[in-house]
Amino acid sequence: MTPIKACIFDLDGVIVDTAKFHYLAWKRLANELGFDFTEEDNERLKGVSRMDSLNILLEIGGVEVDDKVKDELARKKNEWYVELITHMDEKEILPGTTEFLTLLKENGIKISLGSASKNAKMILEKIGIVHMFDAIIDGTDITKAKPDPEVFLLGAKALNVEPGECIVFEDAVSGVEAAISAGMYVVGIGSKETLYKANDVVKSLADMTLDRLAK
Ligand code: BG6
Ligand code: MG
Numbered sequence: 001m002t003p004i005k006a007c008i009f010d011l012d013g014v015i016v017d018t019a020k021f022h023y024l025a026w027k028r029l030a031n032e033l034g035f036d037f038t039e040e041d042n043e044r045l046k047g048v049s050r051m052d053s054l055n056i057l058l059e060i061g062g063v064e065v066d067d068k069v070k071d072e073l074a075r076k077k078n079e080w081y082v083e084l085i086t087h088m089d090e091k092e093i094l095p096g097t098t099e100f101l102t103l104l105k106e107n108g109i110k111i112s113l114g115s116a117s118k119n120a121k122m123i124l125e126k127i128g129i130v131h132m133f134d135a136i137i138d139g140t141d142i143t144k145a146k147p148d149p150e151v152f153l154l155g156a157k158a159l160n161v162e163p164g165e166c167i168v169f170e171d172a173v174s175g176v177e178a179a180i181s182a183g184m185y186v187v188g189i190g191s192k193e194t195l196y197k198a199n200d201v202v203k204s205l206a207d208m209t210l211d212r213l214a215k
Contacts, residue, residue, distance in 0.1 A: 011115035013171030035061035047172025096206025112155035149182035
């Protein structure tokens with residue numbers, strides 16, 4: 001069995017629950033464009049890059065605009081999103097996260113972030129755990145969005161480990177697919193029904209133990 005040398009974590013939905021803030025900002029944009037955007041619609045945006053999310057939202061509203069307007073709409077949404085996350089602090093860290101990261105550190109397992117978000121580093125700083133990461137790969141480093149494996153392969157490279165020596169933690173279907181394409185073992189965070197492609201599924205990082213990892 002290949003020894004585990006590194007763990008790569010998605011951010012949104014794994015370490016923090018930012019989906020609610022993304023939702024409020026996208027909903028505001030949809031409303032401004034004259035249509036509604038439900039929480040169910042928002043599920044389709046989890047793990048999806050900012051521009052791809054905008055394209056889905058516009059498709060839902062049946063709105064067609066050129067690329068220049070799209071850039072402006074994405075900028076606006078991000079401004080609102082950043083406003084909403086301004087007050088984030090360590091209380092927003094999802095249960096079990098800090099304990100699990102500490103356990104990994106104590107056992108010499110390297111830690112990387114593998115997120116599609118361009119706001120990832122700022123969020124890690126706000127919640128006070130940025131120092132626990134040996135590498136941070138986020139939306140500013142990648143050219144191809146999940147389900148492309150780029151984000152996770154860059155994480156393995158930054159940590160100087162082989163893909164087969166990494167475990168990925170992901171809440172989004174596209175992220176689970178990205179990890180599988182990268183040749184990594186993947187633990188889904190959420191429901192087995194949605195994340196059935198993952199090698200293992202837990203409700204949250206609070207359910208993770210070293211024994212479970214070793215298996
Ligand atoms: C992902 C989120 O982590 O990051 C998506 O799940 C989001 O909902 C994407 O669209 C991009 O985030 P940002 O912060 O760069 O707009
Ligand atoms: Mg996620």
